Amino acid sequence: MTDLSKIRNFSIIAHIDHGKSTLADRLLEICGAVDSREMADQILDSMDLERERGITIKARAVQLSYLADDGETYDLNLIDTPGHVDFHYEVSRSLAACEGAVLVVDASQGVEAQTLANTYLAADAGLEIVPVINKIDLPSARPQEVKAEIEDILAIPAEDAPEISAKNGINIRAVLERIVRDVPPPKGDREAPLRALIFDSQYDSYRGVIVYVRVMEGTVRPGMEIRMMATGAVYRAVEVGTMNPLGLTPRDSLGAGEVGYITASIKTVSDTRVGDTVTGAEHPAKEPLPGYRAVQPMVFSGIYPADGAKYQDLREALEKLKLNDASMRYEPESSLALGFGFRCGFLGLLHMEIIQERLEREYNLDLITTAPNVVYRVTKLNGETVMVDNPLDYPDPMEIQLAEEPFVKASLIAPQEYVGSIMDLCTSRRGEFKNMVYLDERRVELHYEMPLNEIIYDFFDALKSRTRGYGSLDYELIGYRPSRLVKLDILLNGDLVDALSFILFADNAYPRARKICEKLKENIPRAQFEIPVQAAIGGKIIARETIKALRKDVLAKCYGGDITRKKKLLEKQKEGKKRMRTFGTVSVPSEAFMAVLKLDDD
């Protein structure tokens, strides 16, 4: 076990795209943890999707061995955090495993919404914050101003913050020296009953779940009986060790202050919830570590295979993803329109998109997804309260006493010239203005309370386009509030398409119904006959479009040489139709579903 004074546990926090992952790569490189030849860019983000999107989805940790200027060798445990608001809770647990945080701020962008949110989180967790100014190689870099911003807005001394370029490897050692100097070494009694904080877990098909922990007190050794304090699951530890960039290194024990992993032939990550405390089964700790909460999915959507025959494949794929993602939830559902599929719950819209993309990419599935919705709370006249995560389960309006929807506290930061358009946007999304703070002479932070439902559609895109990309957003759930809700149904050629039904705020029903009808009209190909597209609330039609009948789709000439060509053309048309879903007599391509999901703001 490493002496406590030679351990530093830290995270890197940043707004998205400020260079967190690139800095992590450089730290690894300098510590000789990875040969630069062996290193694919951004080694911590090992999922393909993470690398493509440039975001870190799952937190990871790595141990670096650093020979500091004082001649001592330190174990630096870097705990990577997800960089998106959907993964708020995971970030907080990762931070709880550390004593310090390196705050990366882009030298030209300055402080943004997630910089603030993450800094507050780190400060709340009692971490020492080490500011670093990144991307100083950019012509637009303004390190002095950004340092002043950090001091003014975050109240963190930043005058001597290292000015670095993670991309070009400039001044990286200064960051490491600062970590050794400023981040306090961990404390903890290695003889006390075990308390280890789970900050991540990952399913491995050979070892079962690999549980990533920070040992706060006590010591864990292979062979020891361990218990997850929240889930109550008991296992025998098979192996403990530390994480290296290129794999796991088994050790005899992990003691207080150390960061490492435990394997115990655990079959599913749902037994190893992030934030839970691992203790010894024989000498358990009295209290778990504070801060655990069961993560609740906030956004739900139906996921169906485009080809009904692929239902089993989809189920197997979801089972496998679930092994690695305790925050995702799914249960079978069936739709008249789409057949058999699953209702899935996600932490947020990004989380949903990531899961969909992984299903399509890693499991080669064509999917149809229904419009995402939040969970509504409905109190019926008979006093019964139901949580509705599927529009199809929405009670009859006559039975409803009170309908409520979840609200969030949203924080938006943008240059002040965009305040007007942000306010317009938030007002149009039923936002309730709370206050506005000037962060500096240029930038403003606005606080709103608004329904989560208004954020999950396309709010972030709308914000980005209204602020030319400068606006940033952070939000957290603040509870349920009464609302006037209605269920909107869509009919094609007079037949209800259950998969297109959804719940929304009554005042938004007309404009949205019109927009949906228009979008469907644009995206459903003309058929051999006219198709009415209608939107209805409780049987009353409130919007209508008509897809005109196809007039002409014919090959005038088809002689000997044309037949092969014509065959190809018709085969192609047929394949196109194969990818569509038939509702009654109408064929709908999956793009039409996507188009309904992505209603533009204008």
Next chain:
Amino acid sequence: MPILGRRDKTPLGVYIHVPFCRSKCQYCDFYSLTTKDDRLIDRFVDAICAHIRETGPLAPGYRVDTVYFGGGTPSYFGADGMATILSAIRRAFDVTSDAEITFEANPDSVSDKLLHRLRGEGFNRVSLGVQTDNDDLLRRLGRPHNYAQVLTAVQRIRRAGYKNLSLDLMYGLPGQTLAAWQETLVHVLNLAPEHMSCYALKVEPGTPLYDYKELCNIPNDDVQADMYLSAVEILKDHGYRQYEISNFARKGMVSRHNLKYWMGGEYLGFGPDASSDFAGKRFSVVRDLQAYIDGIKRHGPVLREVQEIPARERAGEYLMTRLRTTAGIRKDEYENLFLLPFEPLEASLNRCKDHALATRTPDGGWRLTPEGFLVSNSIISDLLLIQDQTTPFARRR
């Protein structure tokens, strides 16, 4: 007995592709050349005759009851070459005495001499490219003739003794209105042809027209659909029965050769870019005159895209080609030929019937109505999809 013996043989169509034209029309994507050099023509005739000579023995069980010279412009290519090639066909194949022997002609290249000579050789059907009666349009389309030449050509064809004349027209031409098209059609019908083909202008990539299609005011799909439906109506009023999407004939005067393409008949094509469907295979000749000549001379390969068509695919072809015709498709025929269930298709056809896109034939089959023909790609692709989904033991993707 010899007569009976002949009737036992399978009918075969022979198609000759003559790749020469006076000039290239703006919309045309057929393979043809505008060079007419005597030596090249001689070499082409030698090559195609050799090709025919070598192929004949491969078709002993067949009788040729239709021959079609297309192109290109056979009339421009000239009577000598055509006569030589037809003789080669007669020597290599068993050509029946009542064979339909057609050549395509343009009004600017039908002299009395050519017409008489070919009539003497046994040609009995002429397909004349008229396209429109509007001289301005003819010029803009790059046609090498005016409408006055059409009138003269028809007179000469009749004088030379051809009893079977087909005229080609196009609609949906740049700037054309519905009324103008109707007038053109009625005007041309005064020439009393036995057969009419009316094609919608199709702007093909790679043709000169394609590059400026946005600029020349081509009627939209709705107008073209109206033009088509009114043509079907006018032709019917004048005694022409529709037998295929774009083809109409007086009683008994259908193109027997062209019907082979749609009714599943067999045909052999000679000359560059000619296509065949013979003995279960589809194949085409290279689309290059020089490569064709060289290939034949050296006994090298001259075919491209040789495809053995499996029965399952034939079932798709059946729907695709037969539904172009007013003969349509039949349950018993379909089930016997392909051992596939017809019933699933019927649900879709019934829906078409509800929208007046399909109708029952007197023999209990199904055919498309003119409105149905207009959207036939969509209808047929629906049927192909159903066919896929209901084929027993179909392989899953």
